[in-house]
Amino acid sequence: MSTPSPDLEHDAPAWLPWFGHFVTRRGLWAGLILLCGTVWLMALGLSQLLITLMGRGDRLVATLCASACALLITGVFGYLFLRLVQFQDQTRQRVSHHATLDPLTSAFNRRHFLQLVDREWSRAKRYNMDCAMLLMDVDHFKRVNDTHGHLCGDRLLREIARVSGETLRQADVLARFGGEEFAVFLPHTDPLGALDVAERIRERVEQLDFSWEERDVPVSVSLGVASLQYEHLTLDHLIHDADEALYSAKAAGRNCVRAKLGLQPGHSSYAH
Numbered sequence: 001m002s003t004p005s006p007d008l009e010h011d012a013p014a015w016l017p018w019f020g021h022f023v024t025r026r027g028l029w030a031g032l033i034l035l036c037g038t039v040w041l042m043a044l045g046l047s048q049l050l051i052t053l054m055g056r057g058d059r060l061v062a063t064l065c066a067s068a069c070a071l072l073i074t075g076v077f078g079y080l081f082l083r084l085v086q087f088q089d090q091t092r093q094r095v096s097h098h099a100t101l102d103p104l105t106s107a108f109n110r111r112h113f114l115q116l117v118d119r120e121w122s123r124a125k126r127y128n129m130d131c132a133m134l135l136m137d138v139d140h141f142k143r144v145n146d147t148h149g150h151l152c153g154d155r156l157l158r159e160i161a162r163v164s165g166e167t168l169r170q171a172d173v174l175a176r177f178g179g180e181e182f183a184v185f186l187p188h189t190d191p192l193g194a195l196d197v198a199e200r201i202r203e204r205v206e207q208l209d210f211s212w213e214e215r216d217v218p219v220s221v222s223l224g225v226a227s228l229q230y231e232h233l234t235l236d237h238l239i240h241d242a243d244e245a246l247y248s249a250k251a252a253g254r255n256c257v258r259a260k261l262g263l264q265p266g267h268s269s270y271a272h
């Protein structure tokens with residue numbers, strides 16, 4: 001997933017791979033000599049051409065020719081240099097895109113999500129701030145794939161990621177956690193707020209008017225919610241609790257939210 005796209009090869013200026021191989025094989029000095037030699041030959045050829053065309057070899061003509069050559073060569077090499085800078089920037093952006101985003105849904109991938117959330121989670125833990133984790137799983141997704149095909153399943157995953165993202169605040173972090181499972185980290189969110197977000201996502205997905213080849217495809221998700229507790233010593237503990245809550249939601253018949261919140265004694269789960 002994080003391998004650079006093959007498009008990069010196509011987008012590279014045509015001379016770049018060749019010149020890159022040359023410098024790698026022969027070394028920097030050989031590259032520099034090749035570059036200087038090319039510039040020198042271009043300048044010589046061009047000035048000779050101009051002098052021949054103008055038919056005179058006096059000082060004024062020589063100065064004009066030198067200026068024209070300098071201008072042209074600076075333009076050519078300036079353009080090549082700028083293309084190189086632009087290409088390098090595009091490459092950096094694509095590599096970063098591939099390293100952080102899930103290619104199907106454009107939500108964060110699991111690895112990047114865990115990196116981001118680990119930092120946020122540690123801060124919340126240290127400063128005693130609220131935060132919560134939601135795990136969301138598409139209901140009977142295998143059936144969708146089997147009935148309508150994998151392309152339909154893929155589009156459904158994209159739609160679910162889209163509507164979930166629209167439901168969240170800027171600071172919330174959404175990721176595709178695995179096959180048909182998504183994770184959402186909610187910083188500065190108390191247990192009731194987390195339940196509210198989970199319920200809103202569930203409703204938005206349920207209301208998705210999703211069809212494939214003119215056939216309606218009913219969609220629902222189950223969500224497990226866990227809020228940061230004193231006994232969560234690592235991020236894994238928080239994720240584990242969200243996973244247990246998700247399991248309860250599935251066991252309760254799906255299309256619902258279950259939570260491990262520790263809201264008050266005797267108030268540890270929530271049903272849609």
Ligand SMILES: Nc1nc2c(ncn2[C@@H]2O[C@H](COP(=O)(O)OP(=O)(O)OP(=O)(O)O)[C@@H](O)[C@H]2O)c(=O)[nH]1
Binds near residue numbers: 152179250
């Ligand atoms: N189209 C598509 N299918 C995927 C992708 N990743 C995983 N799947 C499929 O998702 C299905 C998950 O099926 P199950 O784990 O049985 O879950 P489910 O059918 O949703 O059942 P419940 O979770 O119990 O409601 C499997 O058939 C996987 O092949 C993907 O990227 N695209």
